Amino acid sequence: KFSFETPPLLLISFDGFRADYFTRNLTPTLKHLFECGVTTPHMISSFPSITFPNHYSIVTGLYPGYHGIVDNALFGVDPHNAGDDAPLANKKKLGVNDVGAEWFGGEPIWNTVHKAGKKSAISFWPGSEVPIQGLRPDYWQVYKTNYMKGEKLRIEEIINYLNLPSPERPDFYTFYYNNPDHFGHVFGPDSHEVDEILQYVDSLVIYLLKRLDEEGLLGCINIVFVSDHGMENLKQSPEFHANLASVMDSYPFKVDAVSSVVGHVYVEKEEVPPGKSLLDNFRVCRGGHPFAAWTRQDIPRRYHYTTKRAGSLIFESEPGSKFFKDKLQLRKGDHGYDPLVPHMNAIFGAIGPSFKKGVTVEPFQNVELYNLFVDLLQLPNRAKTNGTIGRLNDLLIKPTSTYASIPQIPPCDSNADAQCLELNPAPLLSATSNFCVSYNAKCRFELFNAASKLSIGTSNPLAKIFLITKTWSLESEALLSAFSPSHANIVRRSKAFEYIQKLIGEYGQKLDRFTVFVGAITDTNNNGLADDADDTKELTHFYIVLQKCKEWAASGFWHCEDVETAEYVPFILPIERKDYNCLKHENYLLRHTARLRDIELLTGFEFNAHIVTRTKLIYAI
Structure with missing residues (x-):
């Protein structure tokens, strides 16, 4: 009945559908679709794992700290002026549904579709009611006045759009349903009510498939199912939660806050003397219970949450807890926690003519989806995102994009020249060498592919690599020589340096051999990208990568026989002198793990590893 030049794409979100809900066997139809098409054990939310920020991340490919919608409640001057640099006295709490286009950064996929001369039909997707970049979807609805019309009627609207003549027919569609999230908040994720709504969700999937089949559309369009986050039981006793008064000593300047699982605290004056922190005025040494408190500079970089909109201080609640400005108001369930918390896991599954069949890939972050949508719709243009082009190629029968790598630099041979090592005479690379790569390196080591952030005349190393064995440990001064x-x-003087030395020592007792890659990060504007290469720049962080090979190269040099089987544990570590949260060193370091890709963006290096490995988050150290 239909002949599409490019298969239409339907994006469906079931808000708050936790990945392990599938184990309840209440959604057999949806589970079967995932098994028949492409899926992942879970999709990783963006921090904070909250509805509006994550839905907008899904359609822009940007982390909330980059697109600006940092929570479901915002703090700014007025609905049309975020006023990031405005005086604190001029700001107030604002509902995310009430703010205008000025708050929304990035480019949602429906705008990219429009710029390609195609059409979109958006049914209740967060952000779709706002004229972002001066554009709206071709077909859209106001949530507040239309959400009562019923889900099956909205499915019928999608069917009607698909039956429009070609010049009027949309190419991209969304369908958003606010459950099981709503029932999870009200009754808790383990409630009978959530089980019932999961069965209703499955009935909607059955109805959609039935209608597509009746119209001759089943198998002709691509359908992507997602959720934005999971759901956690909220502890019901007040001692498991915190509010502003319970954490703050007397403070000489005005302070305000926005309640959330991620508490946002705004102070009138953020400047502090050298060696001091805004946290000096707050009671936060609690071992992470019920929260860990961060400045924007020292918050774990894998959260990508350094924007001023997030607050002067961020109080990250532990699972089951929440931060309040004043009065505690508890529901049965909530979300917003570290995306690595298992109950925050979201879902992803897709079927259609462009997808492979019966394929399961490793978990990935939801910022990777925008580039997938561009490829599925075969759009000629794409916006800049935090995703990595080509990351989800394994899902597609015919991938249309390839990852644009950093320009290649020739590999170093065993007699690396003096220009590369900046040593004269140049030593042989051997199992006892400490190999360094400087800003003006002209060759590459096996651990990474390229160094694009180069400068002239800088002699101090940008990175250094050490081999650790049970007979050769790493002294602190050697590590500092990087x-x-x-x-x-x-x-x-940093607390992280003390902790990472302890961890390296523990690894040295357990492993026969591993490598340590260490170097400096200068990101003075907190944008997650490298400053210009200059070792005189202000140091903001340092990075450590631990690498273990399954088999070491027979040549005796420090690289893996097969780099695809290597294991990595990367860290981006702050230079704070004190661990204000009084965490155990393993907990502190786990929070500050990162992707290899994050280090690449902060250094200009490209690691010699598969794209999946380079974008992988670490769940344990």
């Missing part, structure tokens, strides 16, 4: 003298003094 930094310029001024940077080394800063790293030496």
Whole structure:
């Protein structure tokens, strides 16, 4: 009945559908579709794992800290002025449904579709009611006045759009349903009511498939099912929660806050003397219970949450807890926690003519979806995102994009020249060498592919690699030799340096051999991208990558026989002198794990590893 030049794409979100809900066997139809098409054990939400930020991340490919919708409640001057640099006295709490286009950064996929001369029909997707970049979807609805019309009627609207003549017919569609999230909040994720609504969700999937089949559309369009986050039981006793008064000593300036699982605290004056922190005025040494408190500079970089809109301080609640400005108001369930918390896991599954069949891929972050949508719709243009082009190619029968790598630099041979090592004479690379790569390196080591962030005349190393064995441990001064003298003094005094040395020592007792890759990060504007290469720049973080090979190269050099089987544990570590949260060193370091890709963006290196490995998050150390 239909002949599509490019298969239409239908994106469906079931808000708050936790990945392990599938184990309840209440959604057999949806589960069967996932098994027949492409899926993943779970999809990783963006921080904070909250509805509006994550739905907008799904359609823009940006983390909330980059697109600006940092929570379901925002803090700014007025609905049309975020006023990121405005005085605190001029700001107030605002509902995310009430703010205008000025708050929304990035480019939602429906705008990319429009710029390609195609059409979209959006049914209740967060952000779709706002004229972002001066554009709206071709067909859209106001949530507040239309959400009572019923889900099956909205499915019929999609069917009607698909039956429109070609010039009027949309190419991209969305369908948003606010459950099981709503019932999870009201009754808790383990409630009978959530089980019942899961069965209703499955009935909607059955109805959609039935109608597509009746119209001759089943198998002709691509359908992607997602959720934005999971759901956690909220502890019901007040002692498991915190509010502003319970954490703050007397403070000389005005302070305000926005309640959330991720508490946002705004202070009138953020400047502090050298060696001091905004956290000095707050009672936060609690071992992470019921929260860990961060400044924007020291919050774990894998959260990508350094924007001023998030607050001067961010109080990250532990699972089951929440942060309030004043009065506690508890529901049965909530979300917003670290995306690595298992109950925050979201779902992803897809079927259609462009997808492979019966394929399960490793978990991935939801910021990767925008590029997938561009490829599925064969759009000629795409916006800049936090995703990695080509990351989800394994889902597609005919991938249309490839990852654009950093320009290649020739590999170093065993007699690396003096220009590369900046040593004269150049030593042989051997199992006892400490290989360094400087800003003006002209060759690459096996651990990474390229170094694009180069400068002229800088002699201090940008990175250094050490081989650790049970007979050769890593002394602190050797580790510090990876930094310029001024940077080394800063790293030496940091709490993270103490913790990482302890972890390296523990690994050294358990493993026969592994490598340690270490270097400096200068990101003075907190944008997650490398500053210009200059070792005189202010040090903001340092990075450590631990690499273990399944088999080491027979040549005796420090690289894996098969780099695809190597295991990595990357860290981006702050230079704070004190662990204000009084965490155990394993907990502290786990929070500050990162993707290899994050380190690449902060250094200009490209690691010699598969794209999946380079974008992988670490669940345990």
